[in-house]
Each structure stands twice: as C-alpha cells, then as structure tokens.
Amino acid sequence: MTASHVKRAFKYRFYPTEELAFLSEVSSVPLQQCLRHSRTAFTGFFAKRAKYPHCKSRKESRKSAEYTTSGFRFRDGRPTLAKMSAPLDIVWSRPLPQGVGPSTVTVSQDSAGRWFVSPLCDDPSVRPLPASGNxxxxxxxxxxxxxxxxxxxxxxxxxxxxxxxxxxxxxxxxxxxxxxxxxxxxxxxxxxxxxxxxxxxxxxxxxxxxxxxxxxxxxxxxxxxxxxxxxxxxxxxxxxxxxxxxxxxxxxxxxxxxxxxxxxxxxxxxxxxxxxxxxxxxxxxxxxxxxxxxxxxxxxxxxxxxxxxxxxxxxxxxxxxGAGVRPQRSSPGGQSAMKQEASRREP
Known part of the structure; x- marks a missing residue:
C-alpha cells in the first residue's frame, strides 16, 4: 500500500462568515443543544416514528435557546446565563421547589415580543393524591x-x-x-x-x-x-x-x-x-x-x-x-358470524 492510499484525519478550524457571525455572540451550549435536538429528530425519522425534520426560520419561528447546567448558574434566586455579566431581571410566576436545582433553562421569545425563562426540574410536591371513589x-x-x-x-x-x-x-x-x-x-x-x-x-x-x-x-x-x-x-x-x-x-x-x-x-x-x-x-x-x-x-x-x-x-x-366502549358495528347474525360457524364445522 502506497502512502497515497493511507487515510488521514485532518482538523479544520471553522471561521464564521458574515451570515453566521451571530452564532459567536452566544454560548456554545445552546448551539450544541440544537445539534442534539437535530439528532433526536433524525433518529425518529429513520425509525419511521416521525416526519422528516424541517429547519426553523430565524425570523418567523419562536426564538429559543436551551442551556444545560454548564451554561447557567443561579445566584440569589436569579439565573445568569453564559456570556452574560449580570443575572436576568425576571418576575417569577411561582417559586422553584425547595432544595431542587434545574437541569436545563430555556429562554424563549414569542411572536408578541415577550421573553420567558423556563427552568426544568423535578418537583417533589407532585405525587399521587389519595384514592377517591368519585x-x-x-x-x-x-x-x-x-x-x-x-x-x-x-x-x-x-x-x-x-x-x-x-x-x-x-x-x-x-x-x-x-x-x-x-x-x-x-x-x-x-x-x-x-x-x-x-x-x-x-x-x-x-x-x-x-x-x-x-x-x-x-x-x-x-x-x-x-x-x-x-x-x-x-x-x-x-x-x-x-x-x-x-x-x-x-x-x-x-x-x-x-x-x-x-x-x-x-x-x-x-x-x-x-x-x-x-x-x-x-x-x-x-x-x-x-x-x-x-x-x-x-x-x-x-x-x-x-x-x-x-x-x-x-x-x-x-x-x-374491562368491557370495551366501541359500539357494535355489525349484526351478531351477519356474514362474519356465518363464516366463523362454517370454519368451525370444517373438518
């Protein structure tokens, strides 16, 4: 085997163009999350569980960024995202559960221009209620x-x-x-x-x-x-x-x-x-x-x-x-019943 047939691995450095320059303005954490979501979508597509994934529009779609634990920190009950010098000025709709830290934080903006922060965490207060006969x-x-x-x-x-x-x-x-x-x-x-x-x-x-x-x-x-x-x-x-x-x-x-x-x-x-x-x-x-x-x-x-x-x-x-709730759609004495009776009589 000559040297020309040997496979080599080369590393290339990515230099963002003017169209993609905005990607360097944010942390790499939400960008990596986009790749994970894309992998999940294509996995579902090739497994025939979902349709082919489509790209979201930067202008028309809901803007959102998902941060994992390495991309944010909580200080005095206020989150600070990566590449941000000050915590977010937010108004909590309800307090987080005591002693529980969020695993991810999603920052999104709807079409009306409102910003939302959605932390994902396990809530120990959500538990089965006492059984009721009602x-x-x-x-x-x-x-x-x-x-x-x-x-x-x-x-x-x-x-x-x-x-x-x-x-x-x-x-x-x-x-x-x-x-x-x-x-x-x-x-x-x-x-x-x-x-x-x-x-x-x-x-x-x-x-x-x-x-x-x-x-x-x-x-x-x-x-x-x-x-x-x-x-x-x-x-x-x-x-x-x-x-x-x-x-x-x-x-x-x-x-x-x-x-x-x-x-x-x-x-x-x-x-x-x-x-x-x-x-x-x-x-x-x-x-x-x-x-x-x-x-x-x-x-x-x-x-x-x-x-x-x-x-x-x-x-x-x-x-x-355990009875079914589907209505009866064929007469008990119809052709299906006659076919079943004939099959039982065949030797």
Missing part, C-alpha cells in the same frame, strides 16, 4: 364548554369572540402598512399581542378546570373527538378552535398521570347523545339543534347531561369489568 363523565360542547354527569354546566367564555373587534382592527392596520419599512413589523406584533391575550386567558381557564377535575375525581371519562376533521366545518371551525378541546384533553391526561388518576377515552362513534341513560333505548336521529328530548319511558333529557351520563356509564364498564 367518577365523572365529561361532555365537551360549544354552548357550554363542559357538561358533567353530575348536571353541572361550565359556561364557554368565548375568549376569541370578546376580542374579535380588537383583532380585526389590528389586522386591518397591518394590511394597510407599506412593505419594506419597519411599520409592518410593529403592526404584526400588535396582532400577535391580541392573539397572545386570547390564548393566555384560554390556557388559564383550562388549567384551572383540569386541576379541579383531577383533584375531585378518581376516574374521568371523556370522548375521543377528531378535532382535525371537525374544524373542516367552516360554520363551526372558529368556535371549535376557540374551545380548545384537544388542549383540554392533553392537560387532563398529563395531570391525571401526575396525581394517579384514570382517564378513560370513549370511542368517537359511541352514541352518547342518542342513547337514553335511563332505559337504554337508542334514538335514530338527533340533530344538533335538538337540545332536549323525551323518551318513551317518560324521561326528559338534556342533550349534554344525558351524553355525560352515558359516557360515565361506559367508563364504569371499562374500569369495572
């Missing part, structure tokens, strides 16, 4: 955000509708700005502030509701809704998005896992609204405009309360005897 069925809606099997109805505040005039005014102001100046950026930030105001109030309400439901009940039964398909109805898309049903379910599930509660998800085709919770009779049709109906047994049903009671009964069937 169970509740939860039916989500638009007229009322939540209807419980106990008969309680929680009103839908419709946060987007309250700020719709303010949002429309800000969007019209943005559309009138001339491109190429700094005015569109200012108007775009004003639109983002209105959206942030709506989202903050919505998140605050959902967090309070889910915390209350998880603390009061051991078993919580909800319905599996395909929100992605439901928002294709252009008449109800805005109201459904404002209700945030998917976010409600996500908050309920992770809080139930924290505090040792059980969340039972009923199949979306379960006829909770058309089924009489008293006699078990199934109504053939139930249009959306029908809010109350009377069954042959003489029971007058509120549509939402009846649905919540049926969801609770289905949840009890799952927790008590």
């Amino acid at each position: 169970a509740v069925g939860i039916d989500v809606g638009l007229n009322h955000l939540l209807t419980l099997s106990t008969g309680e109805k929680i009103a839908n505040p419709r946060h987007e509708r309250k700020d719709r005039v303010r949002l429309a005014r800000a969007q019209r102001n943005l559309a009138k700005k001339a491109k190429g100046s700094a005015n569109p950026a200012k108007a775009r930030r004003e639109v983002a502030r209105v959206h942030a105001r709506i989202a903050d109030r919505r998140h605050d309400l959902l967090r309070q509701l889910t915390t209350r439901l998880v603390r009061e009940n051991q078993t919580l039964v909800i319905e599996d809704l395909t929100v992605r398909s439901m928002v294709k109805n252009h008449s109800l898309a805005r109201a459904i998005s404002d209700a945030a049903w998917h976010e409600f379910r996500s908050l309920l599930e992770y809080k139930a896992a924290w505090y040792g509660r059980v969340v039972v998800v009923v199949d979306r085709f379960f006829p909770s609204s058309r089924l009489c919770s008293t006699c078990g009779t199934l109504q053939e049709r139930m249009p959306l405009h029908v809010r109350t109906w009377t069954r042959d047994c003489g029971t007058v049903h509120d549509r939402d309360v009846n649905a919540a009671k049926n969801l609770l009964a289905a949840g009890w069937a799952v927790t008590a005897c």
Whole structure:
C-alpha cells in the first residue's frame, strides 16, 4: 500500500462568515443543544416514528435557546446565563421547589415580543393524591364548554369572540402598512399581542378546570373527538378552535398521570347523545339543534347531561369489568358470524 492510499484525519478550524457571525455572540451550549435536538429528530425519522425534520426560520419561528447546567448558574434566586455579566431581571410566576436545582433553562421569545425563562426540574410536591371513589363523565360542547354527569354546566367564555373587534382592527392596520419599512413589523406584533391575550386567558381557564377535575375525581371519562376533521366545518371551525378541546384533553391526561388518576377515552362513534341513560333505548336521529328530548319511558333529557351520563356509564364498564366502549358495528347474525360457524364445522 502506497502512502497515497493511507487515510488521514485532518482538523479544520471553522471561521464564521458574515451570515453566521451571530452564532459567536452566544454560548456554545445552546448551539450544541440544537445539534442534539437535530439528532433526536433524525433518529425518529429513520425509525419511521416521525416526519422528516424541517429547519426553523430565524425570523418567523419562536426564538429559543436551551442551556444545560454548564451554561447557567443561579445566584440569589436569579439565573445568569453564559456570556452574560449580570443575572436576568425576571418576575417569577411561582417559586422553584425547595432544595431542587434545574437541569436545563430555556429562554424563549414569542411572536408578541415577550421573553420567558423556563427552568426544568423535578418537583417533589407532585405525587399521587389519595384514592377517591368519585367518577365523572365529561361532555365537551360549544354552548357550554363542559357538561358533567353530575348536571353541572361550565359556561364557554368565548375568549376569541370578546376580542374579535380588537383583532380585526389590528389586522386591518397591518394590511394597510407599506412593505419594506419597519411599520409592518410593529403592526404584526400588535396582532400577535391580541392573539397572545386570547390564548393566555384560554390556557388559564383550562388549567384551572383540569386541576379541579383531577383533584375531585378518581376516574374521568371523556370522548375521543377528531378535532382535525371537525374544524373542516367552516360554520363551526372558529368556535371549535376557540374551545380548545384537544388542549383540554392533553392537560387532563398529563395531570391525571401526575396525581394517579384514570382517564378513560370513549370511542368517537359511541352514541352518547342518542342513547337514553335511563332505559337504554337508542334514538335514530338527533340533530344538533335538538337540545332536549323525551323518551318513551317518560324521561326528559338534556342533550349534554344525558351524553355525560352515558359516557360515565361506559367508563364504569371499562374500569369495572374491562368491557370495551366501541359500539357494535355489525349484526351478531351477519356474514362474519356465518363464516366463523362454517370454519368451525370444517373438518
């Protein structure tokens, strides 16, 4: 083997160009974290667990930087990041747990121009609550955000509708700005502030509701809704998005896992609204405009309360005897049963 065939390892020094000069303004810790996140994303892609990763835009995406323990330090309850001479001037939404240090600190800026510091740490106060025998069925809606099997109805505040005039005014102001100046950026930030105001109030309400439901009940039964398909109805898309049903379910599930509660998800085709919770009779049709109906047994049903009671009964069937909550979609004496009977008779 000649010398030309010998493989050699060479080290090159990286000199940032003018386009990448901003990378040297920050610590190397968040840059290394970006590479780790990229590796995780590609690992999930090649394992066929996720789609192909896409690059985030420096201007349009949410700006964030993640610092590990080597990139920050806490002094007098205030974090100081690498390459910073003074600690961050922050206002804590709640104090950190006593005797626990954060493993990472994420600094981010939303589209409204607000900065956030999110420390990640283990909270020893999060532990399973004492077991309770209470169970509740939860039916989500638009007229009322939540209807419980106990008969309680929680009103839908419709946060987007309250700020719709303010949002429309800000969007019209943005559309009138001339491109190429700094005015569109200012108007775009004003639109983002209105959206942030709506989202903050919505998140605050959902967090309070889910915390209350998880603390009061051991078993919580909800319905599996395909929100992605439901928002294709252009008449109800805005109201459904404002209700945030998917976010409600996500908050309920992770809080139930924290505090040792059980969340039972009923199949979306379960006829909770058309089924009489008293006699078990199934109504053939139930249009959306029908809010109350009377069954042959003489029971007058509120549509939402009846649905919540049926969801609770289905949840009890799952927790008590392991029964399924999927509706029966084929007749017991259909072709499938005939084929099974024929296969058993074959020698």
